[in-house]
Amino acid sequence: MDQGAPQYYNSGLTPTPYMGWNTYYGLGAPTEDAVKGVADFLVSSGLRNAGYDIVWLDGGWQATPPRDTKGRLAADQTRFPHGIPSIVDYIHKRGLRAGIYTDAGAYDGGKSCGLGSGGYYERDAKQFAGWKFDAIKVDFLCGLAQKLDPGTAFGQFSAAVAKTGRKMLLNLCNPVTSEWGVPITPEQAANNNYIWGPTTGDSWRTYTDLAFGNPTPGEWANIVRAMDTNAWHPEANGPGHWNDADYLLPMRKLPDGSYELTEEESTTQLVMWAQMAGPLIIGSDPRTLPQSMLNTLKNPEIIAVDQDRLGIQGVRIQTSGVGDVYSKVLSGRGQRSVVLLNRNDTPSMISVDFTKAGLSGDVQIRDLRQRKDLGTFTGSYATTVPPHGTAMLKLSGTDYAPGADLGGDATASPALVRFSDTDAAAFTRAADGSVLMNTRKGANWAQQWTRLDGHRILGQPAAYGSAGGRIDLFVRGSDNAAYQRTFRNGQWGPWIWLGGDLTDAPTVAFTSPSSWTLFARGKDGQVWQRPSNAWWSSIGAPNGKPIYGRPSAVVDGNGPHVAVRTADDSVWIWENGAWAGLGGTISGSPAIVATLGRIYLFARASDYTLWQRNFSDGSWGGWFPRGEFPSNAFDGSLGAAAGDNGSAWVAFRGVDGRVHQVVL
Structure with a gap:
């Protein structure tokens, strides 16, 4: 994944x-x-x-x-x-x-x-x-x-x-x-x-x-x-x-x-x-x-x-002059360990907001230090914590994720195609490695996923829509080569081998069905490109050092923009033939999307929240958090597509293993 x-x-x-x-x-x-x-x-x-x-x-x-x-x-x-x-x-x-x-x-x-x-x-x-x-x-x-x-x-x-x-x-x-x-x-x-x-x-x-x-x-x-x-x-x-x-x-x-x-x-x-x-x-x-x-x-x-x-490190989700609240996702649906930490020298009342812990609905609480159940609560819970002390709680509720629930049992981050608010498609990887597809026709997404026959894939798919309802789907095959498959005239064509020796999923700077450039991480850890009319060649990597995970690419009037995660967990961008650092501390592959002359960059931060950075008027603005996403609402990377009026449609794999979609 x-x-x-x-x-x-x-x-x-x-x-x-x-x-x-x-x-x-x-x-x-x-x-x-x-x-x-x-x-x-x-x-x-x-x-x-x-x-x-x-x-x-x-x-x-x-x-x-x-x-x-x-x-x-x-x-x-x-x-x-x-x-x-x-x-x-x-x-x-x-x-x-x-x-x-x-x-x-x-x-x-x-x-x-x-x-x-x-x-x-x-x-x-x-x-x-x-x-x-x-x-x-x-x-x-x-x-x-x-x-x-x-x-x-x-x-x-x-x-x-x-x-x-x-x-x-x-x-x-x-x-x-x-x-x-x-x-x-x-x-x-x-x-x-x-x-x-x-x-x-x-x-x-x-x-x-x-x-x-x-x-x-x-x-x-x-x-x-x-x-x-x-x-x-x-x-x-x-x-x-x-x-x-x-x-x-x-x-x-x-x-x-x-x-x-x-x-x-x-x-x-x-x-x-x-x-x-x-x-x-x-x-x-x-x-x-x-x-x-x-x-x-x-x-x-x-x-x-x-x-x-799961081995997930707990992260700080709330802080005050009194102390901190740390939340840790546990195995099983809707399970969290939460610690209320008192840094003060006197007893202090500290509370946890369940939404910030990524939970909704009624929440059952167990005191892990005292090993006893405390009851069922809604919205939040507060208790007095001794000086330099903790309350350690297990919360059992419902995993929260913003937007529509598409269901599924995804084993990779999804891809998203949008033609209009009532016509869209999402793709992800099933447990057996096959590609799953969900469609939106009207106001709602379909209630079940369709399995595409053929290749088993590795990692996140990449998908792009164009005129006439055409969809071009790009994947990394189980043989580490890139493949393309096209949906047009109401049916899927065969898988087309695009070669390469990929070590993570591909991304595409897509202009049209006949003009695109595929980018992927090669065996050397560098970023490699393959235009629609040429073979693979390297564009290198920041400071010549291997990148982590899947690049993300878009193209605009200035050419392709390729975002990557580096070994120090920061984001770098390849523009105008050169690499530049965008900072940040991220925990998943970045995702970028072009809309209304702007480029939006999304990435899961080190505390597992979603952050964004925008490119407009020739320069990148600063990072800012998306409050729609509490800590640990999603895994990995987003699938993104341009929406109306400068919005972005994004799809993601929640910690519940299901695919969700929201408009930002």
């Missing part, structure tokens, strides 16, 4: 966010006995059965220097007298998985890192596989000191892991930010890890470390900071590739016996990490936690939100 996304990394190990425990914040430099003690506790306390099944050795496991005379990584013999294979075996025998730590840079004698795999990527990955580790954390401390590019270095390590033949979860930890006070390039900044992370590893850090090794007063501010920075790019998150906001730090004790985070603050971190569909790795020593905190960490209803199979 075309969602304007890259070929994501997929180890097959993390269809939902991984869970476990890491030694760094709880133990510092780990020892064999301490690790065994925590592993046993994960089992006896029920944390393992709740899902926390990784025991992860962070820095400090290694010898000094970290390699033996043969160049192999070696453990500290005092802390791990029986060696690493022995502790891995101990962990595995308890039904747990084992993780290990290294750095992307080369060891520099301990100035920047305690060990490093620089120059040894394949050898170290093979050694970790031989030790039967299930997960690897790769830091970037020596990587930064040696001025490496994190995307390149982590990509090389990822390739080395793939060569081992053993599946190992890959956590890429570049925590470098301007707060470090050292010179960094934009590529080295942690807030840009989302650009390369989804194609390189199972997870990547979204900002700097949450805390120091030892408990420190004032930690709540760091939790809020990590939460907010992790919210910047929810579009990068999903099954097999996860934003990592750092570890959970429940109730570490300060020297005076108080807690670095209160129990409510610790619960807020867990709730927000689950709401944002992130890895849940306990950083505290779980043996020190009160039973009430352990019970919260094991709460199956909170964990179920984190582990929902």
